[in-house]
Amino acid sequence: MSTAKRALKKYFGYDKFRPLQDEVIQSILEGEDALVIMPTGGGKSLCYQIPALMMEGVAIVVSPLIALMKDQVEGLQANGVKAGFLNSSQSTQVQNEIIEDIHEGKIKLLYVSPEKLVSQEFYYLLLQLKVNLFAVDEAHCISVWGHDFRPEYSKMAYLKKQFPLVPVVALTATADSLTQKDIINQLGLNEPKRFLSSFDRPNLSLKVAPGKDKFKSILGFLRQRPHQSGIIYCLSRKACEGLSEKLRNSGVNASYYHAGLSPEERAKRQEDFINDDIPIICATIAFGMGIDKSNVRWVIHYNLPRNIESYYQEIGRAGRDGLKADTLLFYSFSDVIVHRKFIEESALKEVSNAKLERIQQFCDAQICRRKILLSYFGEHLEEDCGNCDVCKDPPKQFDGTLIAQKALSAIVRLKEQVAAGTVIDVLRGSSRQEVLSKGYDKVKTYGAGKDVPHQDWQQYMLQLLNLGYISVAYDEGNALKLTEQSREVLFGERMVNLVHLASMKSEPTIKPIVKTTKQEAREGLFEALRKLRLQISREENIPPYLVFSDATLHEMVDEKPTSEFEMKMISGVGERKYQLYGEFFINEILEFEQKKNKEAKKSSQSFYETYEFYKQGYSVDEIAQIRKVNPVTIYSHLASLYEKGADIDLTEYLNPSEIEQIESAYYSLNKTSSVKDLHLFLKEDIEYYKVRLGISYLKVLSSC
Template sequence: MTTAKRALKKYFGYDHFRPLQEEVIKSVLQGEDALVIMPTGGGKSICYQIPALIMEGVTVVVSPLIALMKDQVEGLHANGVDAAFLNSSQSAKQQADVMERITEGSIKLLYVSPEKLLSHEFYYLLLQLKVNLFAIDEAHCISVWGHDFRPEYAKMAYLKKQFPHVPVIALTATADNLTQKDIVNQLGLVNPKKFNSSFDRPNLSLNVAPGKDKFKTILGFLRQRPHQAGIIYCLSRKATEGLSEKLKNAGVNASYYHAGLSAEERARRQEDFINDEVPIICATIAFGMGIDKSNVRWVIHYNLPRNIESYYQEIGRAGRDGLKADTLLFYSFSDVIVHRKFIEESAQKEVSHAKLERIQQFCDAQICRRKILLNYFGEHLEENCNNCDVCKNPPRVFDGTIIAQKAFSAIVRLKEKVPAGILIDVIRGSSRQEILSKGYQKIKTYGVGKDIAHQDWQQYMLQLLNLGFISVAYDEGNALKLTAQGREVLFGERLVNLVHLASMKSDPEVKPILKTGKQEAREGLFEALRKLRLQISREENIPPYLVFSDASLQEMAQEEPTSEFEMKLISGVGVRKYQLYGDLFINEIVEFGQKKNQEAKKSGESFYQTYEYYKQGFSVEEIASIRKINPVTIYSHLASLYEKGADIDLTEYLNSSELEQIEDAYRSLNETGNVKDLYLFMKEEVEYYKIRLGISYLKVLSSS
């Protein structure tokens, strides 16, 4: 593992492995099969790339999409690793060249499609190579329960039969228990080690909004996130085209992507998005699995996803670099109807309907949304996340332990074999023929909950499900099962808080955080570094994030490294990256600092002169006349000085009515601080300079 850590620093610029990576790598180096469930952005690739770099021979990586292979190989090349891919996008000569390099032993990682892996030609090539590992990426595609079933994946069990001594590692971002079992069986893995990384992505904010005024909401969302890259997922091709057109008409640089476009056009649009030429893409779910873009800052679901697995996989494309990212899901019953129609035309109807119901429950829930997601994947979160719309606008709760115990006792007495509907009928003492014919009226908990309405029991059961006290066995007729946490409640070892049904509400208020001068300066440096990165990426014809990730740029903006030693301490700056770009970014940081110092000195001198005249009792008009400066500029000086703590009375220039009017507009526009927006919002009734003074007054008031 010492060698592994050296390789991690040398090639990828990281000092430490992320959670579970080290354990997975140890298992692979010991020759064991493994199943790795690790969320998008959790660092799955490192789990097989590091072993490939330090073991003798070649690692074969099976990847479902050409774009994904291309991104992975380009990323490895940027880090100084010799890797290649074989797929249908290459000419016969290109493939022959790759095969020659493989047989020479110069390639450490070879990416192939499942179709290529299953070809006779490739099988004979494998017999000539020293293969040290097979890595199956996006392994959920193997399973019929997975959301992107791929028939070729189901034939890969031959790997263990033909190469029994070569370890196989299967990796995916999302897989419930059914899918995990299926992956192991389909691949024929031998006593695989299972690694379930935490599904918690605390950097992602989770928000659900009603499906009304969607376009207006999106424009407001984008206005608060200028220059950020994001994906808007739509249910239909027509919706992607229509929304993209509306955004462009509103002055937003956006494009669309769906399977109806030609392969060449899809590739071009994807490249434009990856290379930051078009920051926003409106897409169907055909878009995303092949995107290895680390600086996607937000994901919007214009329509309801078909299940929680899809939702989690898609929001996982935001914030892969670990920085703050936002998600927004629009929820409407019309989307549910469309999904139900699709399900009726497909296989696996019962399971698909149940999973659609769970994503509905997620949207309707009034408890921490992160708890619901983690519980769905078998992970329990004790505390609320404080980074979802429900946590930020919490409903009232009460001690619901007795209610929970009644339900849990009935589940146990019914031997965990009935779905929620029957359970509620039993608890409420229903005399339906189905209940009586099975003798359910004889169990001790029959009728113990008749004082609670049926629809209220449904809501409480939903909360208990989302809290992780019960689970649903989809392959057993949706039977309810009691979890370990649920048993603790049943036996009086744990209390349960439930949400008062009357307190459930929607349309949460979002309050953005005010930025300090230091934060604004850091963001200015980040933007300068981002522009330099974009310039380099265009010159070298590679995606910007392959130069440096947003996370690396943020750390540079924070730490301001100005030497080789300091730059190599930045996460993501390995040996090769420093050789290529280190000096360029150090120079940019130094120049930015010099420029800011000059501006600050010049600005400070001007502000100081204004303040000296103000303290002497001169009016704004007199100061402007003396200094030969526009009075509006003098007001701006006073506003800035006030924010910095200067002893200035801004109410001298604003009456209480004007200040109240500015405050109402400021709050209505989510405290954006944009003078022009406020001016237009107030129908041009309050002068610009007064709005500027009012904003400064409110900022200081909020921070005090």
Template structure:
């Protein structure tokens, strides 16, 4: 394990293993089979890469996607690790070159697809080599109970039969007990140790919103996060194309991705996303499993995922570097209906139905979402997470009995033969021809719910469905049926509480954050380092995150390393990374410091000159004339100097009445320093310079 720790620092730049990594590595080094379940971004690959680096021989890694292999091998090369892959994307000449390196013993890790592993020629190659480890990545694909089943994976049991003394390690981000058991049986693992890491990803914020005004919400969400990379998952190919087009028309650099594109086009769009040429991708679930991009800062689900496993794996593609990342899931009645149709055609109806109900319960949660998510994976969280929408803004409920009774009465009067859309049209008094032709406008409850919008009715019906008051006859055109509990509500024997629907504006204004000069400088340095990283990545034609992760850049901005020793203490800076990029980033930090000092000195000198004239008795107008500046600038100097403790009498320039009014406005506007906002609030009756002086006086008074 001493050698393992040295390899971790040398190649990956980390001082410590993450939880469970060292235990898995120890097990592999002892020749034991293992199942490793770690969340996306939890460090699964280290569990087999480190043993491969310190053991004699070659490690074989089975990976389901060509793009994933390419990504991981490029990442290993960037860290100075000798790794290669063999797959159908290579020419015969390229494959021959890889085979030559294998025969020369130059490679530590070889990535192959399950199809390649099962080929006869590859089997003969394995017999000639010293194999130290088989690692089966994305191992849930081996199980019919997993969410990405791959038939080829089920034929890999021959590995243990032909190579009984070589440890096999199966790795996945999500696998319930049924899937774990299936993995053991399908691979023929011998008394494997099972390592289950915490599924908690505290860096991910969890948010769920009603599926209304989705585009406006998404646009506001993106505009609050400039320069960030993100994925928007959609249920259909058509939705990815439409959303991508609308975003581009709104000036957002986005593209779409789905299985209907040609292989060349899919590869191109994936490459553009990985290299940040196109930072935002609208995609079906066909996208993502092959992405090892660490700087995805957010994931949006445009539609409800089919189960919690899929949701968890997809949000896990954000924040893989451990830095803060956001997730947003839109939840609508129509999505539930679509999933139900899929379930009706499924061979695993009961399991699929149960899993859909669990994701619905997660969306309807009135308590900490992270607790619900973790409990699904058998993990208990003691305290509320504080980083989900429910924790930050606990939902409020109201007595919705009358709303429910209106809906239930209409369902009964329509003889439980209409779907939700028609029911809502009747409640809202629609004059749609079909409603009139069928005589639905004549029933007593026609139009009783016209004060509620169509989208809000959808959300209320969804709540009532999930509470068990209504059900859906999926085999009868999705007609709504009233349950026994629903009848109790209809006849006044039971009350119903509904949740107030969340209101998301198109561009919600975040609460003003007052940043210190140090915080602003840190953010400025991070942005300078990010731009340098992007410049290098485009010159070298490699993804930015392969140079340094966002987490490493944030740490550099915090610590400001200016020597080799200091830079190598930054997490993620190994020997090879320092050799390639260390000095470039140190120079950028030094240049940023010099510019900052230069600006501070220049600003300080200017303020000092103003103060010297003030002490000599010159008026503001005279100082402005001498220094060739406007009066407001000089007043601003005096205000800043006063805040720093200079002996200046600000009350010389404004009276007590003006100061009182400025104070009232300042506190009414949440202590904003925006002069224009204060000027307008004061009905343009107090001059800008007096407002500036008044704010400084109040700040010093309250400090």
């Protein structure tokens, strides 16, 4: 593993592995099959790329989209890794050149489509090569239970039959327990090790909003996030086109993408998005899987997704670099109707309907949304996340342990074989024919919850489901099952908090994003580095994030490296990247800091001039007139000078009542708000410059 770490640093610029990466790599190096479930942006690719670089021979990577394999190969080549791909977009001559490079050992990772992999000609090529591993990316596509089923994936079982000694690793970001079992069976994996990373993406904020005034809400959302790249998912082609046109008419640089466009036009728009020429794309679900773009800062769902897997996969395209990213889902009943219509035309009606109900329940929920997401994938989160709309504006809760115990006990006594409706009927003591004919009126919990209305029981069962105390077996008629956590509740080892139904809000609010002073101060250097990155990407005709990711730029802003050693300590700066770009970014940082120091010196001189006039007895208006600036600027100088210890009497400009009001507001907002926030809090009754003076007065007073 020390060799693996050296490869990690040399090629990718990282000092250590993320959770589970080293374990997966070790397993592959030992020749074992593996199933790897990691969230988007969790580092799945490194799990097979590092072993491929360490082992003799070539690694074959199966990728479902041409754009995706092209993107990943370009990224590897930018890091100095020998990689290539074979697909239908290439001429015969180009493919022959690639094959020749493979035979000569010039390619360590070869990306192919599932169609290419299962072709006879490729099979003959494999027989001539020393294949060290097979990596099946987006492995959920092999399962009918997965959300992007691809029939050609189901033919890949021949890999283990024809190459039994070559390890096969299947990787995906979203797979519930049914899909995981199916992936293993379909690929014929040999006693694979399962590596299930946490599905938690704490950098993603989660919000659900009612589906009205959507365009107005989106415009407000975008104006708080200038220069940011994002995706708006729409349910129909018409919605994509209409929304992008309205955005363009409002001055937003946006385009649309859907399967109705020609292949050339789709490729062009995807390239424009990847290269930041078009920062915002309105798209159907056909868009996204083929994008490895790390600097997508937000994802909006204009319409309700068809299931939680799709929703999780799509929001996962934001914040792949680990930095803060936002998600917003608009929810309306009309979207449910459209999905129901599609489901009626599908082959898996029962399962599809059940999964649609789960995404509806996610939207309607009044508990931490991240808990619901993680519970769906079999993961339990003890504490509320604090980064979803429900957590930020929580409803009232109560001790619902007894209610939970009644429900769980009923499920046990019904042998975990019935759906939620029947469980509620038993709890309510229903005399329905189905309940009586099956003898459910004889179980001990029959009628144990008759004091709770049926509609309330539905809500409580939904909360227990979302909290992870029960699960749904879609392949067993939606029967309710207990989980590990629910057994602790039954035996009195765990308390359950439920939401008071009366406190549930029908319309979650969307609060504006407020940047801190520290965030605003960092933006200047980040913007300078971002422009340099864009310039380099234009010159080299590659996506900006292949130069450096947003996360790497932010670390440069924090650390301000000014030497080769310091720059190579930045995460994401490997040897190849430093050779290509390191000095350019060092020079940009030096120039920015020099300019900032000059401005600070000039500002300091300006403050000194103001102070000299003040000491000579000139009024603020007189100083402003002499210096040809706005009086507000002079007041700002005096406030800053006062904080630095200058002999200035600020009470000359503030009366006791104003000081008292400013003080009250200052401490009410926990002394962290800006002058603008305080000014608005005071309803603009006190002039802006006086609020600025008042804050300085209180800061000095509190430090004495």
